[in-house]
Amino acid sequence: xxxxxxxxxxxxxxxxxxxxxxxxxxxxxxxxxxxxxxxxxxxxxxxxxxxxxxxxxxxxxxxxxxxxxxxxxxxxxxxxxxxxxxxxxxxxxxxxxxxxxxxxxxxxxxxxxxxxxxxxxxxxxxxxxxxxxxxxxxxxxxxxxxxxxxxxxxxxxxxxxxxxxxxxxxxxxxxxxxxxxxxxxxxxxxxxxxxxxxxxxxxxxxxxxxxxxx
Numbered sequence: 001x002x003x004x005x006x007x008x009x010x011x012x013x014x015x016x017x018x019x020x021x022x023x024x025x026x027x028x029x030x031x032x033x034x035x036x037x038x039x040x041x042x043x044x045x046x047x048x049x050x051x052x053x054x055x056x057x058x059x060x061x062x063x064x065x066x067x068x069x070x071x072x073x074x075x076x077x078x079x080x081x082x083x084x085x086x087x088x089x090x091x092x093x094x095x096x097x098x099x100x101x102x103x104x105x106x107x108x109x110x111x112x113x114x115x116x117x118x119x120x121x122x123x124x125x126x127x128x129x130x131x132x133x134x135x136x137x138x139x140x141x142x143x144x145x146x147x148x149x150x151x152x153x154x155x156x157x158x159x160x161x162x163x164x165x166x167x168x169x170x171x172x173x174x175x176x177x178x179x180x181x182x183x184x185x186x187x188x189x190x191x192x193x194x195x196x197x198x199x200x201x202x203x204x205x206x207x208x209x210x211x212x213x214x
Contacts, residue, residue: 054084056093064093065104069114070121080125 002011056064060082067078075090082090098105122128 061097064090064097065108066114068094068105068108069111070116072109080127081121083126 002009063081064078067081071077073094075087075094079085079087079090094105118131
């Protein structure tokens with residue numbers, strides 16, 4: 001726009017923008033700065049990702065205290081009730097409320113606990129959860145199966161300790177029964193040897209009947 005003979009006239013040249021000329025002028029105004037490890041300043045916010053969160057209103061604060069009555073200081077479970085908020089943000093909210101209204105925090109933690117409503121919690125978190133009774137039943141069945149397996153393994157180990165050779169020995173047999181059976185077998189072998197010899201020699205026994213040491 002420009003004024004010609006007291007009238008405002010549109011300047012057609014101003015309708016076009018020469019970006020190359022503007023860039024050249026901007027380059028001429030720049031200052032060269034050499035950075036190194038001594039002059040460059042970096043802090044924890046240099047590469048941090050800050051996300052803007054919604055402020056806490058009265059309804060959300062009441063829901064926060066309801067989460068405290070249900071889950072105590074399990075901030076991870078409470079954070080599931082607030083989509084878009086992390087456990088750290090719930091922890092910061094707890095710290096702020098503890099400074100601002102410590103009595104309410106104390107009543108929420110020490111006072112009567114609120115029953116956890118799975119249906120409401122599932123709706124808040126947009127997640128489908130299994131019935132706790134079904135899960136507990138499955139855990140009890142698995143526990144019983146493991147206990148039965150351990151009992152069988154213990155029984156097998158005790159059987160091996162009682163009978164390490166694996167022979168079919170009668171547990172009700174009296175002590176020394178095996179030795180008596182061995183003597184009877186030895187005498188029977190002596191009688192057979194005497195009958196087969198046909199002579200008058202007296203056979204006192206076999207080598208198995210006389211103990212010896214090496």
